[in-house]
Amino acid sequence: MASVAQPAGHAGPATQTVARPATKKNIGFWSWITTVDHKRIGLLYGITAFAYLLIGGIEALVIRSQLIAPNNDLVSLEKYNQFFTMHGTTMIFLAVMPLSSAFFNFIIPLQIGARDVAFPRLNAFSYWVFFFGGLILSLSWLANAAPNQGWYGYAPLTEKGFNIGRNVDFWALGLQVLGIASIAASLNFIITILNMRAPGMTLMRMPLFTWTTLITSILIVMAFPAITIALALLSFDRFAGTSFYIPYIYDEATRQVVARGGDPLLWQHLFWIFGHPEVYILILPAFGIVSEIIPVFSRKPLFGYAVMVYATATIAFLGFGVWVHHMFTTGLGPTPNAVFAASTMLIAVPTGVKILNWTSTMWGGQLNFTTPMLFSTALVSQFVIGGISGVMHGSPPIDSQHNDSYFVVAHFHYVLFGGSIFALLAGTYYWFPKFSGRMLDERLGKWHFWVTFAAFNITFFPMHFLGLEGMPRRYGTYGEGSGLQLWHVVSSVGSYLLGFSFLIFMYNVAVSLQRGKKAGNDPWDGATLEWTIPSPPPVYNFATVPVVRHRDPLWEEKYAKYEGEGHAEEETLETTIAGIKIGEGQVPDEDALEQAERRAAADDEHNIHLPNPSYWPLVTALGVFLAAFGLIFSYPRIPIGALDLPLYTAAGLLVLVAGVYGWSLEPAS
Numbered sequence: 001m002a003s004v005a006q007p008a009g010h011a012g013p014a015t016q017t018v019a020r021p022a023t024k025k026n027i028g029f030w031s032w033i034t035t036v037d038h039k040r041i042g043l044l045y046g047i048t049a050f051a052y053l054l055i056g057g058i059e060a061l062v063i064r065s066q067l068i069a070p071n072n073d074l075v076s077l078e079k080y081n082q083f084f085t086m087h088g089t090t091m092i093f094l095a096v097m098p099l100s101s102a103f104f105n106f107i108i109p110l111q112i113g114a115r116d117v118a119f120p121r122l123n124a125f126s127y128w129v130f131f132f133g134g135l136i137l138s139l140s141w142l143a144n145a146a147p148n149q150g151w152y153g154y155a156p157l158t159e160k161g162f163n164i165g166r167n168v169d170f171w172a173l174g175l176q177v178l179g180i181a182s183i184a185a186s187l188n189f190i191i192t193i194l195n196m197r198a199p200g201m202t203l204m205r206m207p208l209f210t211w212t213t214l215i216t217s218i219l220i221v222m223a224f225p226a227i228t229i230a231l232a233l234l235s236f237d238r239f240a241g242t243s244f245y246i247p248y249i250y251d252e253a254t255r256q257v258v259a260r261g262g263d264p265l266l267w268q269h270l271f272w273i274f275g276h277p278e279v280y281i282l283i284l285p286a287f288g289i290v291s292e293i294i295p296v297f298s299r300k301p302l303f304g305y306a307v308m309v310y311a312t313a314t315i316a317f318l319g320f321g322v323w324v325h326h327m328f329t330t331g332l333g334p335t336p337n338a339v340f341a342a343s344t345m346l347i348a349v350p351t352g353v354k355i356l357n358w359t360s361t362m363w364g365g366q367l368n369f370t371t372p373m374l375f376s377t378a379l380v381s382q383f384v385i386g387g388i389s390g391v392m393h394g395s396p397p398i399d400s401q402h403n404d405s406y407f408v409v410a411h412f413h414y415v416l417f418g419g420s421i422f423a424l425l426a427g428t429y430y431w432f433p434k435f436s437g438r439m440l441d442e443r444l445g446k447w448h449f450w451v452t453f454a455a456f457n458i459t460f461f462p463m464h465f466l467g468l469e470g471m472p473r474r475y476g477t478y479g480e481g482s483g484l485q486l487w488h489v490v491s492s493v494g495s496y497l498l499g500f501s502f503l504i505f506m507y508n509v510a511v512s513l514q515r516g517k518k519a520g521n522d523p524w525d526g527a528t529l530e531w532t533i534p535s536p537p538p539v540y541n542f543a544t545v546p547v548v549r550h551r552d553p554l555w556e557e558k559y560a561k562y563e564g565e566g567h568a569e570e571e572t573l574e575t576t577i578a579g580i581k582i583g584e585g586q587v588p589d590e591d592a593l594e595q596a597e598r599r600a601a602a603d604d605e606h607n608i609h610l611p612n613p614s615y616w617p618l619v620t621a622l623g624v625f626l627a628a629f630g631l632i633f634s635y636p637r638i639p640i641g642a643l644d645l646p647l648y649t650a651a652g653l654l655v656l657v658a659g660v661y662g663w664s665l666e667p668a669s
Contacts, residue, residue: 052094
């Protein structure tokens, strides 16, 4: 069926309902394996990343259970090292980043009026490489060799002489594979946003979420090479006997210490040149999500749109100039410390601008505290707490006192959970109708919010006190008479409550998918293009590519007297449905409407060309996986000329070459 509703004489974005006839290639398991549809890839990202979020949560519960009592032996200290290393790695690289990618994939083409991304098969490749990178890290548990050095991987704890097992190899190679996925996806979104926007959608008419996606993608392309280089040098140290991070070794034959010329601080510089932009890679998409939600439920356009765009770009630029505040205690000297203390405090200014603009958007608005709005306003309050403690750590004396204490653990959880996770939950409630065609239950949603909000603060706020009382981070135990148990108990109980809150969320999703209220095209009275098309969207997104004439195109279409500070009453407009003009209060002839819809669907099916499904992205990603996996398990080996490669690596390289060859020869559509 097809219907188009738009004001007479208006060339703006049309509200469309077009359903493509089901074909065999669009249904069944194989269709998901070979899909290049950005919406399906977004769902695959979201489901996989949420599974890792649950795994990371279970790892956190083990950590909190270990620390609920002094001298606890729930897990050994070696296992504890593995749990906190994998918790950090999982949450950052396998949960929060790919959950943001899920929204990028599903929402961005819809927001910019595109029928797909620029490179659909590259998009599928990025998902499968992410899947296999996560698999490498997950298999470390089955091999009884989970990474155990901390998610930051400080040298020399990662060197062969200190860590002789495969633990670090799983971590280093898994992250390198994940980096390939991130860079491939980011290049795709940069090109998509810059080149595939609907007619009339200038850069300064793009939604804020599209802006934050663009800037985040640029950050990834610029920041990930640093950690790729760091991990490559680490792999050379472990597999080839180099010494990039080893200053000295003990020669057992001569019983002498031999200088090797390496520098452990080189790792810290390379890691944190990536690591601090990574904080903004995680938080800028969250800022974009709440910048979409707060205006809709305040019934006002976003206050200071242009300033928000400039503030986002400023944060990204300054993010590359603050990494040394992670290294104030390494003895770099007063001059570097002073410079990076100033840059750290400076980056708080554009962040504060965002807080001001969100608050100003809500000020005087017609606030409607739905579940997405509750999570969005919670982000504003909780991120302020994390931001204030972050500015504190911009002072070298304070940072030296708090460094490696639980105060820092509290700080970054208020930023990453109180910021990123709260926003991702807000975005899930907001766009779930577009994903599924059904609404999440509001009553359960508000229960989920309040339990999450309370549990989050019960879990992480006491960690400030633990840090001030001297509890080091990364420790798996503490003494009986240390006076630390009370706050550890409070924090652990809060973590159990936080885990329970996610059970409420999963129950809500399961029930709503089965019998939730049908959403329709525009259940929230949204302002952006994704709300002009059916829920869930057809495979081709837009039957007619929209023409954009306003920053809030759907509000501009629906409210003819839109003036920028609120909404005037909706005007009476003649509409056109499937080519049939309908006046106010008139009911179209059902037979004529059905025939018109069939004609529109047939025309659409005939004229819109979409890329064919392809299994080559999966094959190519499988080659990357096998090549990396073979380096971890170096036997059996196979000689290839002068090379002596591990069998799995040789097989992976062959599969990779075959995948690229088949991909290059396959017709795109």
